[in-house]
Amino acid sequence: MLSAEANQRITKVGPGTPAGDLLRRYWMPVAPKAEVDEVRVRPVRLLGEDLVVYKDDRGRYGLLAEQCPHRSASLAYGRIDDDGIRCPYHGWKYDVTGRCLEQPAEPAGSTYKDTIKHTAYPVQEAGGLLFAYMGPLPAPLIPPFDVLARPDWERRIEIHPILDCNWVQPMENSVDPAHLYWLHGYTGGAPNQQPDDENRYEEFDFGIYKSHVNEDEIETHPLVFPNILRGPGHVAHFRIPVDDTHTRIMYILYNPTPDGTPTGQENVPYQYIGPIKTEHDDFGYPRYQHRMDTFAGQDGMAWETQGPVADREREHLSVSDTGVIMFRKMLDQQITVAAEGGDPLGVIRTPRDVINFKVQREDRHNGQIIPWRGQAERSFAKSVRVPVA
Numbered sequence: 001m002l003s004a005e006a007n008q009r010i011t012k013v014g015p016g017t018p019a020g021d022l023l024r025r026y027w028m029p030v031a032p033k034a035e036v037d038e039v040r041v042r043p044v045r046l047l048g049e050d051l052v053v054y055k056d057d058r059g060r061y062g063l064l065a066e067q068c069p070h071r072s073a074s075l076a077y078g079r080i081d082d083d084g085i086r087c088p089y090h091g092w093k094y095d096v097t098g099r100c101l102e103q104p105a106e107p108a109g110s111t112y113k114d115t116i117k118h119t120a121y122p123v124q125e126a127g128g129l130l131f132a133y134m135g136p137l138p139a140p141l142i143p144p145f146d147v148l149a150r151p152d153w154e155r156r157i158e159i160h161p162i163l164d165c166n167w168v169q170p171m172e173n174s175v176d177p178a179h180l181y182w183l184h185g186y187t188g189g190a191p192n193q194q195p196d197d198e199n200r201y202e203e204f205d206f207g208i209y210k211s212h213v214n215e216d217e218i219e220t221h222p223l224v225f226p227n228i229l230r231g232p233g234h235v236a237h238f239r240i241p242v243d244d245t246h247t248r249i250m251y252i253l254y255n256p257t258p259d260g261t262p263t264g265q266e267n268v269p270y271q272y273i274g275p276i277k278t279e280h281d282d283f284g285y286p287r288y289q290h291r292m293d294t295f296a297g298q299d300g301m302a303w304e305t306q307g308p309v310a311d312r313e314r315e316h317l318s319v320s321d322t323g324v325i326m327f328r329k330m331l332d333q334q335i336t337v338a339a340e341g342g343d344p345l346g347v348i349r350t351p352r353d354v355i356n357f358k359v360q361r362e363d364r365h366n367g368q369i370i371p372w373r374g375q376a377e378r379s380f381a382k383s384v385r386v387p388v389a
């Protein structure tokens with residue numbers, strides 16, 4: 001159980017909040033690069049801030065506050081120029097650093113534009129995603145996680161529907177293997193877990209390793225702090241805080257080349273995944289009915305029905321919540337580190353080699369590594385922007 005105050009400390013994501021300031025120390029995914037290349041400008045809501053991401057004609061990516069500093073029209077309808085984006089209302093133009101380059105209706109020779117500094121955040125590409133850094137400068141490096149940096153992995157991106165719940169709920173679930181049998185196996189019809197399987201947790205440099213041990217196998221993969229679930233299998237889930245009560249999940253899925261040769265992949269395709277729920281339930285009530293025939297639907301049901309922000313004063317934690325408690329403690333400690341001006345867990349500032357995580361299934365009896373089931377076969381060649389039902 002957490003007091004209301006302790007709960008707010010770990011869940012609120014806006015600027016100036018404890019967890020909001022911690023999350024701003026990490027690069028956050030914004031959108032697939034391929035999508036911004038195509039649409040050139042789109043709105044993004046991230047950490048409670050309304051923003052637009054765009055690409056100028058020189059190929060630079062920018063992330064600006066959505067509302068124009070002149071009189072607040074939305075830059076999401078802006079026009080892309082050679083060196084910036086123009087507000088659709090009176091044509092003021094901003095570059096990727098937030099400088100105002102032009103104010104077309106001002107008198108010739110006016111220097112008023114030089115006094116305008118629009119909110120702008122650095123953007124960088126990794127693994128086919130554009131990432132933004134919204135914290136204090138200088139920005140750290142994007143860590144070369146395997147899923148972002150391995151040259152011998154062919155990638156694709158899945159964009160899942162925005163969840164109506166706070167980001168901590170899916171992250172707690174990342175270290176909650178007790179749900180595997182009940183939610184996915186028993187409730188949801190994916191019968192490969194047992195209710196009495198043993199679970200182990202271990203902290204490491206980038207988060208928490210979780211091992212799920214059954215009669216025959218040990219399955220290990222990490223929660224990468226603060227908001228990535230890496231694995232199981234050939235995937236990483238980025239749980240991106242949209243605001244206090246909404247979370248966007250993006251997956252990077254990958255196929256390794258059989259012999260470790262680089263793929264040479266230049267464009268990472270992306271796909272929007274269809275809704276996990278309907279607006280009315282099966283009995284006509286105006287409340288969501290969740291799809292229970294996919295893992296994402298089953299998890300989404302569990303996280304959203306906990307409430308927009310789970311009320312942790314009402315909960316009754318048990319032994320099976322060991323990983324959840326470990327994650328909350330880590331979050332609380334790292335909030336303090338960031339608040340005191342330090343670099344929290346996993347923030348890096350010197351270049352390093354690819355960070356390969358342990359994501360494996362192991363035969364418990366002979367220690368042999370077992371391949372993941374069916375993960376590598378899914379593939380698609382083309383980006384799809386229209387949600388697939």
Ligand code: FES
Nearest residue numbers: 068070071087090
């Ligand atoms: S509101 Fe943007 S230029 Fe006037």
Ligand SMILES: [Fe+2]
Nearest residue numbers: 179183184299
């Ligand atoms: Fe799950």
